[in-house]
Amino acid sequence: MTHQETIVALATPSGAGAIAIIRLSGDDAMNIASQIFHSVSKKKLDKQKTHTVHLGHIKDGSRIIDEVLATIFKNPNSYTGEDVVEFSCHGSAFIQQEIIQLCLRKNARMATAGEFTLRAFLNGKMDLSQAEAVADLIASDSEASHQLAIQQMRGGFSSEIKRLREELLNFASLIELELDFAEEDVAFANRDDFQKLISKITLVLKRLIDSFATGNVLKNGIPVAIVGEPNVGKSTLLNALLNEERAIVSDIAGTTRDTIEDEINIGGIGFRFIDTAGIRETTDTIEGLGIKKTFEKIEQAQVVIYLFNTQGIENNAVEKFNTEIAKIQNKYPQKQLIVIANKLDTISKERSVELTSKITNLQLISAKSGEGIDQLKNTLLNFVNTGALRNNETIVTNTRHYDALLKALEEINRVQEGINIGLSGDLMAIDIRQALYYFGEITGEITNDDLLGNIFANFCIGK
Incomplete structure (x- = not known):
């Protein structure tokens, strides 16, 4: 070819x-x-x-x-x-x-x-990062993922990387030049200016690396696991969120034996909801496998909706229930937890006020009638940091870029260590060249056939 x-x-x-x-x-x-x-x-x-x-x-x-x-x-x-x-x-x-x-x-x-x-x-x-953004733009299925792809295709991310690479390359050239005049002990690269540049590059790299957490979920959607005991309305809640009969609803406990997933767009952000098997002690082998998969999905989710039936909490059981919530929070401390009491339509207003006063951050809904669903959607949106997106800040969404940035930061840290201990220019130049290599990998100044093959193999024919 x-x-x-x-x-x-x-x-x-x-x-x-x-x-x-x-x-x-x-x-x-x-x-x-x-x-x-x-x-x-x-x-x-x-x-x-x-x-x-x-x-x-x-x-x-x-x-x-x-x-x-x-x-x-x-x-x-x-x-x-x-x-x-x-x-x-x-x-x-x-x-x-x-x-x-x-x-x-x-x-x-x-x-x-x-x-x-x-x-x-x-x-x-x-450049290469803009080319990858073309594939992201084609695959975008929400306002957020579309905006991220447009920003990257217009070259915001690659321009920032190119500026850093150019400034570092200038200093690298001066340090390499010093090696040619090693016997004369001439310093062409101002060490104070070089230190300022390394500090600047370190800050930018850390900011870009941190942005990947936001960029990844905006691009791929946010996984949300709906968990709770059997027959509390998890499948009904999924159907209410999707506004369609996606999951089978039955009065028989344990109907959901496997996970059911579907995605919707809320406020321009993609959310992937996962209806899981009810968590309880069971001797049913198939149901047991479903419960095992429930815990696997909780591990994968970023947000966990813990659902219970309002009628299932007696007055003397509220403290025990709060203890169960605390256990979930302690087991998954990095995950956002939303505690929801379902079947609001079956209890009195006085009882709903009592529950919200005794259970911290409790939301009341009726998955059957749809009451409280909009409030739940707003809660989910509040978990997403869209400030950087609104301000057109550079957000990293590509795993390959993220990996290259991590490696570049590692090399820059080595350069900083070299500055701190007064490392000779020839040894410092090795780390600088390696950092330049990883910068170049992102934008395509440095490529190989395998890299290009892996990237463009994911495109569709005709693009």
């Missing part, structure tokens, strides 16, 4: 639809398109200006395949930086394949996953 070949692929989802787009990119794209596209105005496609649209027919010899619109983008002013032609045809799966097969017979080849974006990266149209 070479990147000089002209590639073709369907750029819209496969299957029948109103319109489909077939994309050609490469040195021979205009020539291939001109051979198969016949303009109604009789104009030659390769003679037309860039960023223009033309009506005509795709023909295989004298046979008309379809009437299409051909949009041309001439290099370097295209997505890939190469000549690009896009045919907007009718969405018949047969027509799509006929046009693609015709392009292949004219010496194009099928594009691999992400190859158009790979070429954009190789031709300097975007």
